[in-house]
Amino acid sequence: MKDILRYSFYEMVRSRWVYIYTAFYLITTISLWLLSNDNSKVLISMTNITLGLTPLIGLLFGTTYYYNSREFIQMLMSQPLSRWNIFISVYGGLAITLCASVLVGVGLPMLFFGVLQTETLSIFLILLTMACTLSIIFSLIAFLVAMRYDDKVRGLSISILIWLTFAILYDGVVLLLLLVFKDYPLDQLTIGAIVLNPIDMARILIIMKLDISAMMGYTGAVLSTFLGKTWGTGLIILSILTWMLLPLLSLRRLGNHKDF
Amino acid sequence: MIAIKNLHKSFKKNHVLKGIDVEIRGQGILALLGPNGSGKTTMLKCFLGMVIPDSGEILFQGNNIIGQYVYRQSVGYLPQIAKFPENLTGRELIELMKSIKSGETREDALIDLFDLSSELDKKMSNLSGGNRQKVNITLALMHDSPLIILDEPSAGLDPLSIKKFKDFLRLEKERGKTIIVTTHIMSLAEDLADDILFLLDGQVYFQGSLSRLLELQMEESLENAIAQILDSKKKSPSHERYIEV
Ligand SMILES: Nc1ncnc2c1ncn2[C@@H]1O[C@H](COP(=O)(O)OP(=O)(O)OP(=O)(O)O)[C@@H](O)[C@H]1O
Numbered sequence: 001m002k003d004i005l006r007y008s009f010y011e012m013v014r015s016r017w018v019y020i021y022t023a024f025y026l027i028t029t030i031s032l033w034l035l036s037n038d039n040s041k042v043l044i045s046m047t048n049i050t051l052g053l054t055p056l057i058g059l060l061f062g063t064t065y066y067y068n069s070r071e072f073i074q075m076l077m078s079q080p081l082s083r084w085n086i087f088i089s090v091y092g093g094l095a096i097t098l099c100a101s102v103l104v105g106v107g108l109p110m111l112f113f114g115v116l117q118t119e120t121l122s123i124f125l126i127l128l129t130m131a132c133t134l135s136i137i138f139s140l141i142a143f144l145v146a147m148r149y150d151d152k153v154r155g156l157s158i159s160i161l162i163w164l165t166f167a168i169l170y171d172g173v174v175l176l177l178l179l180v181f182k183d184y185p186l187d188q189l190t191i192g193a194i195v196l197n198p199i200d201m202a203r204i205l206i207i208m209k210l211d212i213s214a215m216m217g218y219t220g221a222v223l224s225t226f227l228g229k230t231w232g233t234g235l236i237i238l239s240i241l242t243w244m245l246l247p248l249l250s251l252r253r254l255g256n257h258k259d260f
Numbered sequence: 261m262i263a264i265k266n267l268h269k270s271f272k273k274n275h276v277l278k279g280i281d282v283e284i285r286g287q288g289i290l291a292l293l294g295p296n297g298s299g300k301t302t303m304l305k306c307f308l309g310m311v312i313p314d315s316g317e318i319l320f321q322g323n324n325i326i327g328q329y330v331y332r333q334s335v336g337y338l339p340q341i342a343k344f345p346e347n348l349t350g351r352e353l354i355e356l357m358k359s360i361k362s363g364e365t366r367e368d369a370l371i372d373l374f375d376l377s378s379e380l381d382k383k384m385s386n387l388s389g390g391n392r393q394k395v396n397i398t399l400a401l402m403h404d405s406p407l408i409i410l411d412e413p414s415a416g417l418d419p420l421s422i423k424k425f426k427d428f429l430r431l432e433k434e435r436g437k438t439i440i441v442t443t444h445i446m447s448l449a450e451d452l453a454d455d456i457l458f459l460l461d462g463q464v465y466f467q468g469s470l471s472r473l474l475e476l477q478m479e480e481s482l483e484n485a486i487a488q489i490l491d492s493k494k495k496s497p498s499h500e501r502y503i504e505v
């Protein structure tokens with residue numbers, strides 16, 4: 001397991017896209033800080049950027065990475081290793097790299113700018129946790145899509161569709177639903193809409209911490225008034241864990257049934 | 261050593277293995293023959309757990325191995341179309357294989373046999389087809405496994421390399437190994453094999469010794485015997501099967 005993980009990780013860091021991705025975070029974080037000189041402002045901007053970017057990059061890297069690892073996986077298949085061990089280790093190499101990009105690109109410079117000493121520390125930690133969580137969830141979904149579809153073009157298109165759905169279409173559809181059913185009590189619907197989208201959950205979790213009601217939007221406001229902050233946060237954490245667990249279960253199922 | 265019972269496998273609507281029953285008892289070389297698409301590779305992949313059978317049993321040393329993996333420690337496998345990370349060198353692959361599979365290795369003997377040392381520092385994608393196959397064979401055989409499964413090992417090898425490789429396999433046989441080889445080169449099968457397993461349309465058409473097959477078909481050479489089977493099958497598709505154990 002350790003060897004596969006190490007090999008997959010090396011395989012990832014051989015790709016220059018990983019460096020471009022990390023460098024992008026580094027440059028953005030540093031420039032924002034130089035412009036504003038204000039940690040909390042930088043954190044708010046980086047929240048918006050990472051929440052938008054981590055799902056997209058997770059999906060794109062996840063699909064291409066699986067297709068690039070297919071040979072390696074086939075080679076491992078005839079060795080004395082369990083299928084679960086193979087898939088989780090190969091995927092692990094991807095997840096570790098994506099999280100490392102965020103930690104190095106956003107975390108390191110912020111540490112350097114003294115984020116530990118300010119009251120923004122908790123926001124900083126939530127931001128990093130959420131960026132890693134979204135990277136893990138969406139790269140895993142992409143990995144599954146690629147496992148399911150042997151055709152690269154198809155797999156990549158489906159991944160992009162998933163991103164469009166969660167990052168762009170989703171909010172529009174929810175808003176539309178809220179408008180159409182505006183005469184009914186909408187709290188349940190709204191909460192349902194939040195827990196079905198990991199990106200929304202990550203955003204609301206950070207915004208609740210930031211305590212900027214103006215940025216919370218309708219859904220966030222409903223969540224904190226209807227459930228209260230503690231329960232709202234609890235529900236979100238539970239849902240996010242479910243969002244990680246379900247794809248892991250499908251990885252196991254798909255991994256055990258796939259022919260090579 | 262290996263027993264396969266009523267093994268079925270379909271890919272979507274393509275029913276590839278239609279109730280395979282095979283028993284491989286002792287040591288020696290078994291040639292797995294059959295026309296293109298008859299299910300040879302699929303059967304071997306089922307044994308290795310790369311393809312999941314729809315139904316049936318596969319026993320190795322008395323244990324059902326479907327869904328298991330530890331038994332692969334005792335198997336050296338050469339895939340028909342070897343899939344390796346292309347941007348690694350042969351040497352890196354050998355190291356990788358060592359870290360994946362435990363036990364003594366003897367890659368140096370194989371590198372010597374194929375005169376490979378000058379090719380090992382090139383990336384796999386830059387090797388000639390035959391040299392790739394030599395690296396593949398090295399990876400498959402570097403562990404001293406009691407069971408060796410070779411899917412088209414001669415593909416791409418030059419005559420001298422084939423000869424050396426045959427000698428190597430004979431030596432392995434003398435050391436008590438069980439070897440399963442698929443090939444379309446009848447002279448190779450004739451040269452090496454103690455027994456023949458002939459698949460036709462996803463079923464076992466013949467299993468038994470080479471001499472028995474020749475006797476049954478009243479032919480002098482394996483090539484003619486096989487050609488005759490395929491020919492008679494064309495004339496009467498429901499031809500009776502010979503199964504000898
Ligand atoms: N992964 C797969 N998905 C779908 N169909 C497959 C797959 N692998 C094999 N097949 C089909 O199974 C059938 C048998 O293939 P197999 O590779 O077992 O034949 P073979 O006897 O090894 O042939 P050859 O002599 O050409 O190597 C073929 O019709 C092939 O198209």
Ligand SMILES: [Mg+2]
Pocket residue numbers: 300301302340411
């Ligand atoms: Mg084949």
